[in-house]
Every structure is written in C-alpha cells, then in structure tokens.
Amino acid sequence: MDLDQYIRFLMALVFVVALIMVVAWVMRRVGMAGGTVRGRARQRRLSVVEALPIDAKRRLVLVRRDDREHLILLSANGDLLVDSTPAGGFDSALAGVEAAPADALRPAGSDPR
Template sequence: MDLDQYIRFLMALVFVVALIMVVAWVMRRVGMAGGTVRGRARQRRLSVVEALPIDAKRRLILVRRDDREHLILLSANGDLLVDSAPAAGFDTALARNADTFAARPADAAPAGSPQ
C-alpha cells in the first residue's frame, strides 16, 4: 500500500467518526436520546436508591417511585417484590413495627414457650 492510500483511509475514518458525532448531537437536540423525558419542570419519578448484590445470581434493589419505595429481589428464577413502603421509608416502618412489638401484652407469650 502506498502512503496515498493510508492517508485516504485515515481521512475516511475521521469523516465517519465526525459524521457519527454530528448525528448523535442532532438526535440529542431533537430529543431522541435514550430514555430522557423532556418537559416543563418535569422531575424524574423513578430512581434506583440502592443495589446490593447477594451472590452471583441474586441482588436486592431499592427503587423509589413517586412517594413509595419498593424492595425487589432480582434473580435468575424471576423477580420478587419483597416489601413496599412510603418513601419516608423503611426506617419509619421498622420503628413502627418495633413499637407494635414492644406494646404487645406480656401475657401474649409465643406458642410453645414455658409460662
């Protein structure tokens, strides 16, 4: 190959890369870029708060949607909604359950325990 062919190849490569960048910029300006919602003062309604891998095949995901949080277990066998609570949170729900458990009468001992 001559030097002339290398230069032509390099110029064609630069042209194609520049063309891809121009098309991507135009698509973003038009609003065709992936998944973004354009609108007046529109806030995102869905977000992933936290993700925790349990093992190689399972993970827990905490998703916030509007004013609720959902704890989802993702696995190869399928997805499972573990819990759902107001966005004030699982901390509030846990505290409320702990208060309910503490307020239980003492004579209501668990079954099978000696009295």
C-alpha cells in the same frame, strides 16, 4: 499505493468518525438516545435508590415511586416484592410517631395513668 491515497483514506476516515459523532450528539440533544423521555418540566417519578447483590443470581433493589419505596428481590426464578413503605424510610416513620398524640401510642386496654 501512493502517499496521496493514504492521505485520502485517512481524511475519509476522520470525516466518517466526525460524522458519527455529530449524529450521536444531535440524537442526544433531541432526546432519542438512551430510550428515555427527556423534558425540563417533567419530573422523574421512578428511581432506583439502591441495589445490593446477594449472590450471583439474586439482587435486592430499593425502588422509589412517587412517595413510596418498594424493596424488590430480583432472581432468575422471578421477582418478589419484599416490602412497600412510604418514602423516607426510618426517619419519616420516626417523625410520624413523634408527631402522634400519646393516646394513640398506648396499647388497647392499658392504664392511662
């Protein structure tokens, strides 16, 4: 092979790689990459807050949807909803208890003194 054939091959390779990069960039800008719907006005309603692997086959995942958090156990045998609470967790629950009137916190039948 002559030197000019090597140069032509190298130039064609660089052109093809650059073309692939341009197409990927355009797809990302249009929103076709990643399988997600992109939009500036759209708020995300679903997010994974935290994931904790328990062992090789099981994992706990904390998922936030709108104003609720769901604790889900994922395993090879199936998925299980462990808990579902309002978003914010312990801090928001504590704030709700502090804001409640004292009569609402007293057990039924207790002395109001």
